[in-house]
Amino acid sequence: MFELLATDTATKARRGRFTTRHGVIETPMFMPVGTQGTVKAVSPRELHELGAQVILGNTYHLFVRPGMEVIRHFGGLHKFMNWDGPILTDSGGFQVFSLSKLRKITEEGVRFQNHLDGAPCFIGPETSMEIQTTLGSDIMMAFDECPPYPCEYDYAAKSLALTLRWEKRCRDWVRARDEAGEARGALFAIVQGATFAPLRRESAEALTAMDFDGYAIGGVSVGEPEEEMMAAIENAAPYLPATRARYAMGLGTPPQMLEMIARGVDLFDCVLPTRIARNGSAFSSLGTINLKNSPYIMDKGPIEEGCTCPACREFTRGYLRHLVKAEEILGLRLITLHNLHFYLNLMARARAEIEAGTFDQFRREFVANYTPWNPQKS
């Protein structure tokens, strides 16, 4: 499924191609997040126009609403939402732990009350596989426990052991399906181990031995400092097979993504571009700008000079500022399009730079020019 087309010499960056049932994903690639069966404020047609090659669907959210009976009736998530490209689905684990109430973890899986109406629910490794298969996922994620940050070694080690048993059950589930000759999406494992290098390595090696279609690094973007985030990648990537795609879950800012590409990561997903757009914040190569701010009142320029997104081609910062201040939907729509374009364009640029052998210089210059995002200021 994954073809490694080129590896950077100065860094560990990889140029690859992942083939799914719904089309090809050129890597490095960013996946817009479609939590509830829609990338917030954006239509599938617009996603195609932006060059999105794959989107992410959230298993927990879709399981709770509209529910699997509805998704099954409509023939899967692709048909339900009218998106014909690849879909990666998460395992549901992360949201079960972060959103649901009255969680009870057993060897079998997790019993919980959903966050919408408190109805009792259960998701375990096999149910997660079943839900993701009903969704018609092109890339399924193994069911894991995502430990919080910070996290004691003992908890992390015990959690990892359980996660590895759960992930093996997911692998066994798809193998049984393969033996029965039934179609399925790819299955990616998730490396856990919190901030502990030996656990990260143990996790990566154990999962590699189980042989998955791809490997994610999880338990990042849970509030840890950036050094810990990079360490989690560095402590796992060397022990993952070069011939499989690698995915850093829930990340990140533009410089973080370039740094992770340099450490051998191929796939990303992140709510930042869509979420901060709804607050009036837009990405640029120098950092984020908040269009609510008064310097933009009279600004006739686009969000970013030279940007070819639908917002920058047709609208000024001054008009966008007015829309954001007046809480008009068109404002967040346009900034969302710009931000997704920025992320997808950054990935396209990274791919081109890797192919040209100039990725390291590009990354250094981009990171040096970019002022990190400050939630207080945006």
Add this chain to the structure above:
Amino acid sequence: MFELLATDTATKARRGRFTTRHGVIETPMFMPVGTQGTVKAVSPRELHELGAQVILGNTYHLFVRPGMEVIRHFGGLHKFMNWDGPILTDSGGFQVFSLSKLRKITEEGVRFQNHLDGAPCFIGPETSMEIQTTLGSDIMMAFDECPPYPCEYDYAAKSLALTLRWEKRCRDWVRARDEAGEARGALFAIVQGATFAPLRRESAEALTAMDFDGYAIGGVSVGEPEEEMMAAIENAAPYLPATRARYAMGLGTPPQMLEMIARGVDLFDCVLPTRIARNGSAFSSLGTINLKNSPYIMDKGPIEEGCTCPACREFTRGYLRHLVKAEEILGLRLITLHNLHFYLNLMARARAEIEAGTFDQFRREFVANYTPWNPQKS
């Protein structure tokens, strides 16, 4: 500016063409409402694709935010919002009376505190003309007082007398501009007179004598029963010149618009299609449906069979229902597009039926099949 192309024989319906500085408006026509410099949730490109030929801008809202300094800096409302078609602007009067605080009406105009920050403001006939000219309006509305419903005869008569003096000052303002050789948009007068037939007639005759570029019927859609609404049209239209366009302000439901076309009205504006979309309600030829309702959960059909709008071409009622329930922006975007398409398509159909001499039958059948909108149910 207005060319009367055909008049129906069975009704008073008219097929016309109004030419503005920014293009031609084929009448009967519906004008989507762009209160704050955007038709809510819709881009200018989408408006063109829907076949919108003219939109309405709200003078009061734009005067308060972003304010005239900003609009002037950007070269008018067309450039500010990137809409190159005709724009009709209201006079600001209606919102001054319905939204602002501490209003004081004098012969000169109205002093008030705006609804956003309470800043003291003044709008009178000349300021209204100046603001609308700064906006770059293609069709300006004369400044009027819109009496409430219900309204005593004495108040209505006094209010009308003041309104007629204000409207004459607007006409004098544009005449002075014409004499100075300065470009301007068309100026429409507004017939008032509340529910009193003699006042409506007096208003229409006095304004006709003053010679405006078009005539609106105001003081409708202010809470009155439908019979009063129709009476307001019937009591004014016969006294307006056939050679000028007629505009019923703030109206209406699909059957109401057809009934008014049959009474000789050419132009409409209404927030209904965009407003009820944001609540999950969609127009159909049988009436409105609320997509939140549970019968649509498993519905694989489009909002309306045979509809060619972007929502009906690509999405099911079931998916739209999910989006509305999950409060996803894409849901209200798609229903807004459908509703605007419905209104614009209804006008296109009315024009074709008038041309074919079959408008009366079309109107009767449409109205008979249509279940009136019930706010309680939507």
